[in-house]
Amino acid sequence: MDDETAPQKGTVTQRAIERIKAMIGEGRLEPGQRLPTERDLAAQLGMSRSSMREAIRALTVLGVLEARHGSGIYVTQLEAGDLLETFGVVADLSRGPRLVELLEVRRVLESTATALAAARITADQLAEVEKHLAAMSATDDPEEILAHDLAFHREIATAAGNETMAAILEGLSSRTFRARVWRGYQEEGAFARTRREHAAIHRALATRDPEAARAAAAAHVGEVEEWLRTQLGP
Amino acid sequence: MDDETAPQKGTVTQRAIERIKAMIGEGRLEPGQRLPTERDLAAQLGMSRSSMREAIRALTVLGVLEARHGSGIYVTQLEAGDLLETFGVVADLSRGPRLVELLEVRRVLESTATALAAARITADQLAEVEKHLAAMSATDDPEEILAHDLAFHREIATAAGNETMAAILEGLSSRTFRARVWRGYQEEGAFARTRREHAAIHRALATRDPEAARAAAAAHVGEVEEWLRTQLGP
DNA sequence: TCGGCGAGGTGGTCGGACCACTATGCGTCA
DNA sequence: TGACGCATAGTGGTCCGACCACCTCGCCGA
Incomplete structure (x- = not known):
């Protein structure tokens, strides 16, 4: 019929x-x-x-x-933020090997966003990035460090000029996700290294060097990614 | 209280x-x-x-x-497929500048996935890719071409070994999304060019050349991206 | 003219009833 | 003795009607 x-x-x-x-x-x-x-x-x-x-x-x-x-x-x-908010749910509920895959996606997008930001970032935005970088080194409170860490990357993603990409990265770096990884990561004493990596990213942005920015961001995320990988497989 | x-x-x-x-x-x-x-x-x-x-x-x-x-x-x-199915909704409901942003994200991920696939793809998977490539050139039915086009890229994404990335790409290439772009894109007579780009991607995969694969995939998506950009701006 | 207050309209919650479908076990039949 | 088929209890799916909490806007009075 x-x-x-x-x-x-x-x-x-x-x-x-x-x-x-x-x-x-x-x-x-x-x-x-x-x-x-x-x-x-x-x-x-x-x-x-x-x-x-x-x-x-x-x-x-x-x-x-x-x-x-x-x-x-x-x-x-x-807008991207409205629709991609659910992306955070994925990160919150992912475990084991899927976390590594998510970090791999984040590494790809974050390095690209950072490279774009190096070419497009304004003086005001760069100052904002520096503010979070300084604040991160000025405190010992893990909660506060994490907040500035997130803001540091969010500012860069925004400066890249692609709202959709920024929204996805926001979801991939959702609070729970980062906190979970951090907890164990810090114990290894890889704290100074994170600070150095952030400084390298900032340096690349300040000198408007997209390739250096891409490499620094990829190394930054890849660092966590590699550590997480060793925690899973034998 | x-x-x-x-x-x-x-x-x-x-x-x-x-x-x-x-x-x-x-x-x-x-x-x-x-x-x-x-x-x-x-x-x-x-x-x-x-x-x-x-x-x-x-x-x-x-x-x-x-x-x-x-x-x-x-x-x-x-699993990635379960949770990221909603990603297709974003593509379906996006318009104007946001479509360009989505294509930019897809270009970044697709080129990376294709590069990874070049290094990891098995003989069976490569044969499957060839099958869809041949089927795409063997028919004039837009519906069928689109289906094989999607399958072509899906097979490559799967071969990259990152299910999460494959699931995101699947969402970004959802039926409605592609169909909408295709409609206008074909009119420009850029049909043979698409076939050439697909062939280039396949060649890079067959010769296990990650860098060539990355470039070919980026060019393929970037082609559509550029065209769409001109359709929006003045 | 302007302020406050009230009524109507809206989404939010609740409880109960019935339907459509599935799964399980018991009985029947070969 | 075995397998098949049906009855049944339990599940999600749908519908209804009622009431509540909140917002909006217009009316009324100062």
Whole structure:
């Protein structure tokens, strides 16, 4: 029969998710725009409010929609940060060999981003990088060091001018991920080495040397990567 | 008061999501393991089944959980493919400048993956690559060409030995994404050029030349990237 | 004119009911 | 004795109706 009015593909909720995604993809829903109410949406697609709520919740965690209590449901700006926030979940839940793979991806992207940053970074951004570099050496509080370490790399990724790449790197360096690696890494006394590597990255940025920046960033991440690799295999 | 029995952070559903994620992160829930029923879970966390269902649905679309009708809820294998499936959503919903950024990310990762593949690819895998290369030139059906194009790159990404990287590339090359770019790209008559680029990639793989492979892959993606860039700017 | 307050509308939560599907075990049949 | 098939209990999927917490906006009064 091929009754197009009732595709009947999978669950009702899944269908709702696809429909809303399609509406956005086709441009019928613009970023920032407000959607009809849950009750109306459910009625339009011929389903219960419960099922529609599950669909909305799903798209909310994906960073596509945003629900404001008492106000309505809105399409996010669909920027890299919104959509790639879920990338952090991957890092949080990965273990063993997958962590090494993630670090390998990060090494590739981080070295490229750092190289791009060397060519494009502004004086203000460079000053910001220096600030975090100094702050990292000025304290012994691991919590604070980690915060400045993350900010150091985030500033560089931003300076590279590719928001999407920066968002992915942000996810790959999520708090839990870094903290977990740090805990064991510091015990090996490889603390001074990290400081030296950061200094090398900064030097390359200051001299606007993309190749040196790429090498320094790759070595920095690769250092952790290699250590983690030895911790797993015999 | 700081009553630790009622954190009251955000919505009930959001709390449930965090709790379940934490259980998996702490290893209290192993991959493949079956969870209690929705009704039991809701009772354990002191909430209604509706709210718990929304949390489960959210974790399902993230690729963390898998619900089997009539059987139960299970933790996925938490492999790269499971978790990074949502990456395709980003590509599907991105427009304008963000598409260029995504292609830039893909260029970086694809060139690295291709270089790695040149060093690690097996005879069987190389034969598979050749099969798709030949099939691509043997037909005029755009649909079929696209399918073999995707398979061509997927085979190479797999041969690189980094499942995580392969999964990300899979998401970046999702059907909709490629189809959208193709539509306009083909009109420019840049069809033979694509075939030549694919042949160059294959040649580099066959001769186990990582540097040539990296260059060929970067040029291949960069080609589309450049074209897309001109379509946007003035 | 401006401020505050109230009503209506919105998402958030809850409980219960029923349906669709799966899995298991028991009984039956060859 | 064995395997097959069916009944059944248990699971996720859907729907409904109600109520709550919160936001918005317009009305009313100072």
